[in-house]
Amino acid sequence: MANPTPADVLRGTLDLLILKTLTLAPMHGWGISQRIQQFSRGVLDVNQGSLYPALQRLGHRGLITSEWQVTEHNRRARYYALTPRGREALHEETASWRRYVSAVEWILATS
Amino acid sequence: MNRLTGLSQRLRSALRRGAIEAELDEEIRLHLDLETERNVALGMEPGEARRRALAAFGGVEATKEAHRDGRGTRWLDDLAADTRHALRNLRRRPVFALTAVATLALGIGANTTIFSAVEAVVLRPLPYADPGRLVMLWEENPEKDWHEQLVAPANALDWKDRVAAFADVALYNTGIGSATLTGEGAPRLLRRDRVTGNFFSVLGVSAELGRTLRPEETWASGTHVAVLSHRAWRDHFGGDSAVIGRTVQLEGEAVQIVGVMPAGFEAPLPDVDMWGPFEWNQSDRSQVWFRRAHWPRAIARLRPGVTEEQANAQLQVVVRQLQHEYPETNRVMGAGFTPLHRFLVGDSRRPLLVLLAAVSLLLAIACANVGNLLLVQAAGRERETALRLALGASRSRVIRQALAESLVLSAIGGAAGIVLGIGGTRLLEALQPEGMLRVAHFGFDARVFLYVLLVTIVSGIAFGIAPALWSGRRAPGDAIKEGGRGGDAGGAGRRWAERLVVAEVGLAVLLTLGAGLLVRSFLRLQQVNAGFESEGVLTAAIALPEASYDSVRVPVFFQQLVEQARGIPGVTSAALTSAIPLTGATWTSDFVIAGRPPSEFGSEVMHRMVSPDYFDVMRVPLLSGRRFTAEDRAGSPLVTLINEQLARQYFRGASPVGQRIAFDRVPDSTSKWYTIVGVVGSERQRELAADPRIEAYFPIAQNPGNYRILVARTAGDPAALGPAIRRVVAGLDPSLAIVSLRTMREVRTESSARDRFLTTLMLLFAVVGVVLAVVGVYGVMAQLAQRRSHEMGIRLALGAEPSAVRWLVVRHGLMLVGVGLAAGVVVAAAATRSLAALLYQVAPADPATFVAVPLILAAAGLAAAWVPAAHASRVDPATTLRAD
Structure with missing residues (x-):
């Protein structure tokens, strides 16, 4: 149990992806999962169930807000949107993600 | 984030x-x-x-x-689940739940009641503006053994003028006068307190209707004004606001009602119907008597920003000035002040705190009892708990759940306790001796509620912690392995139960020792010989209005009153006095005995006017000389009787009879000399607990006065003759109202009312505490005996005598009780010292009490252990062995 599980790594990534997705427009949960799949050209298959706790977490941190609205097909859905603080967090986390990736990349390249 | x-x-x-x-x-x-x-x-x-x-x-x-x-919100969901679980558990065991809740309700209810009194009397600030700056001024005189005494008005008025630290000084009379109200239906007596005109403004209170008094109204102006209390306004004037400005007849004088105080106003002196100004003359300020006689109380308001030290330093400067300016009266007169709240609460503080300590002990015993019950329950559920632990429930979760159960219990107990407490508060208000608790009502305010909440939570944790920790600490394997026997005869659970029993017994003995000391003291007080026979005497105080009774009519009226009272069937003798014993209502003076050097003057001799038969009626023995007779009348030689105390203190064996005495410090040509004609036994003038003081009696005929008390000895129940006395008074003057009508037995009872109050409550708490403790001991012993029944069965089967088996259990119980008793006695030896001030002729470490109380408790403990032991010795070996 002492080793970090893959889920722990993914959790941070999922938050980042959600924030990025929401820069386009407010979306509901299913919409977010579809958009992530499209963006990643099917490479990233988000576990759709884990999306909702992640959305809740981001809400608690004040990075996103949510509101019940009606979809274009006339269904009630909860739409999530970025807050200004969410936008800042996205910039910071994107930067740190890039540092992380390049570090890993560098290690892989040199070994 | x-x-x-x-x-x-x-x-x-x-x-x-x-x-x-x-x-x-x-x-x-x-x-x-x-x-x-x-x-x-x-x-x-x-x-x-x-x-x-x-x-x-x-x-x-x-x-x-x-x-x-x-x-x-996980914890909240868990809490809800724990609570539901706890409630379900309690519902499954209604007898246990009811017992626990009732025990807790009793403990918490008693705490609520006593704390509400402590809150109202000791903690709540006085209902005046900025009460922290009000102080009670007093005078002291080492020569006369005066401490915190009443003040002389001239001195108090000088402090007011000369001490800059005092924003103002107000005075009020401590003896409430009675004033007959006529012309408003039947004549009625109103209790009127005389105050200075700035009395209300110093306290910082305003009238509900009209106005309060004005500073200049202190002084006589020919017109009379008064402010009514809310109650008097309601009771005597029908709550009619048109009463403001109206002129009524009081004692035959025209008095204008200028204001009505609000219902919540509490004067320093309780039960006043109206406040009128002193109406002194400005010229009084230069009179010697105005500086010599001490009768009002003085309240000062300190200026903002002035500390008590600064104010006292300034006061002492003025005190020294007055000592130099008026050596005749002020040579050794000192003065000081006490914060008003502390002064007024004074004597009530300690009894209330003692009672609060007692109810806290009671609650602790109750908690120990409930803790015991819970332990028994936990033991019964041992395997369930072990199973849950084994199935992966966390220890903290198991402990939390056990605690939830005790908190649910204490919450229900607390709610029931509040209801009991409110009832108890009403009861306490009704039982409190008049004037003891200063405030008549101690409601249920936020502070009391917070206290109860705190007490409830603390007790819930206190009695729940032991069983909870225990159930969480057990290794799951053990309990399951122990199998059907439900064993653990030597386990942690037993040790907890034993500790609780020891604690319970210790607390109970502490509580009972305190109560025992107070009971002993109270009994001593009841046996006190007050110097007179209080049974079978009725007293009726009469105040004749000065406007309609002059010096001729007064003696005639009282003469007729005594004669007609004697004529009432059932009355065997009747007499008059200016004051009855045990009430302290009399004044004192200096005196000198003829032929002795001026330095040998005496102080503080009490004065009393009596008619010749007074000593017969009260059965005060004549020790030497003669009593007053009808010959000691106005115009005949001045005579006096002295009490034994005075004879012993100032005549040291020589016969006082025939000697002459004057009641001045430095006699001059105007002094009156009285011949001592006899010595009578000493009556206790002030209260049962106070030794008699030196006193001189004078014939009423030589000292007429408008206020006299009729004392009548009766053949039967004196209280039954009250209506007959009323008829006699009404027959003599229908416009008169009797100031007070009570039997001497009532007077005597009132004199120990505070002690009775405290003793009764302490005894009640102690009895409840002992019952709880005995129940606790019984419960634990029964539990232990039952757990050992398997062992007993084997012993009996192997041929042990039932008496030996019985002794096994009894010895165990006695050991626990003994440890508890020893611990309790040791703590009590230190703790009862705080009772010293409340005890009358009983030492805080009274040996009789310290032997008797533990013995009684040991006997109770023995009984509590005996019953389960007897049970254990009667077990059928076959049954217990087969139970495996």
Whole structure:
């Protein structure tokens, strides 16, 4: 149990992806999962169930807000949107993600 | 991260639990629908589309659970679950639950009651403006043994003028005068206190109707004004606001009502119907008597920013000035002050705190008892708990659940305790001796509620912690392995139970020793010989209005009163006095005995006017010389009788009879010399607990006065003759009202009312405490005996005598009780010292009490251990052995 599980790594990534997705427009949960799949050209298959706790977490941190609205097909859905603080967090986390990736990349390249 | 947003969201989540669940359901449903529709659009069968959607989602319930955890309300859900579980557990065992709740309610209720009194009397600030700056001024005189005494008005008025630290000084009379109200239906007596005109403004209170008194009204102006208390306004004037400005007849004088005080106003002196100004003359200020006679109390308001030290330093300067300016009266007169609240609360503080300590002990015993019950319950559920631990429940969860049960119990007990406490408060108000608790009502305010809440939670944890820790600490294997026997005869549970028994017995002995000392003291007080025979005497105080009774009519009236009273069937003798014993209502002076050097003057001799038969009626023995006779009348030689105390202190064996005495410090040509004609036994003038003081009696005929008390000895019940006395008074003057009508037995009872009050409550608490402790000992012993029944069975089967088996259990019980007693006695030896000030002729370490009380408790403990022991010795070996 002492080793970090893959889920722990993914959790941070999922938050980042959600924030990025929401820069386009407010979306509901299913919409977010579809958009992530499209963006990643099917490479990233988000576990759709884990999306909702992640959305809740981001809400608690004040990075996103949510509101019940009606979809274009006339269904009630909860739409999530970025807050200004969410936008800042996205910039910071994107930067740190890039540092992380390049570090890993560098290690892989040199070994 | 924004903590506030998170917190408020969590709070919202907690409050909107149902709504949030529904929203989450809806969100997930929509998600699944959309995913299914997409799959269908991709060409799947609807069933397959749905299945794929669910698979992609990956566990709807797990998501919901994760979401719930994320809300941060987990603990709340757990709490609710624990509470529900606890309630279900308690409902399953109604006898246990009821016993525990009743025990707690008793303990918490008693605490609520006593604390509400402590709160109202000791803690609550006085109902005046900025009460922290009010101080009670007093005078002291080492030569006369005066401490915190009443003040001389001339001195108090000089302090007011000369001490800059005092914003103002107000005076009020401590003896409430009675004034007969006529012309408003039947004549009625109103209790009137005389005050200075600035009395209300110093306290910082205003009238509800009209106005209060004005500073200049202190002085006589020919017109008379008065302010009514709310109660008097309601009772005597029908609550009519038109009374303001009206002139009424009081004692035959025209008095204008200028104001009515609000209902909540509490004067330093309780039960006053109206306040009128002193109406002194400005010329009085230069009179010697105005500086010599001490009768009002003085309250000062300190200027803002002035400390008590500064004010006292300034006061002492003025005190020294006055000593130099008026050596005749002020040579050794000192003065000082005490914060008003402390002064007024004074004597009530200690008894109340003692009672609070007593009820706290009581509650602690109650908690120990409930703790015991819970331990027994926990032992019964041992295997259930062990199973839960074995199945992976965390220890903290198990402990929390056990604690939840005790907190639920204490919450119910606390709620019931509040109800009991409110009832108890009403009872206490009704039982309190007049004037003891300063305030007549001690309601249930926020502070009392907080206290009860705190007490409830603390006791819930106190009695729950032992069983809870115990159930959490057991290794799961052990309890399960112990099998059907439900053993643990030597385990931690037993040790906890034993500790609780020891604690309970210790607390009970502490409580009972305190009560025992007070009971002893109270009994001593009841046996005091007050110097007169109080049984079978009725007293009736009469005040003749000066306007209609002059020096000729007064003696005639009282003469007729005594004669007609004697004529009432059932009255065997009747007499008059200016004061009755045990009430302290008399004054004192200096005196000198003829032929002795001026330095041998005496101080503080009490004065009393009596008619010749007074000593017969009261059965005060004549020790030497003669009593007053009808010959000692106005114009005949001045005579006096002295009490034994005076004879012993100032005549040291020589016969005082025939000697002459004057009641001045430095006799001059105007002094009156009285011949001592006899010595009588000493009556206790002030209270039962106070030794008699030196006193001189004078014949009423030589000292007429408008206020006299009729004392009548009766053959039967004196109280039954009250109406006959009223008829006699009405027959003599229908406009007269009797100031007070009571039997000497009532007077005597009132004199120890405070002690009775305290003793009764302490005794009550002690009895309840002992009963609880005995029940506790019994419960634990029964439990232990039952647990050892297997062992007993084997012993009996192997041929042990039943008496030996019985002794085994009894010895165990006695050992526990003995340890508890020893601990309690040791603590009590130190703790009862705080009772010293409340005890009359009983030492705080009174040996008789310290032997008797533990013996009684040991006997009770023995009985509590005996019953289960007898049970144990009667077990059928076959049954217990087969129980395996």
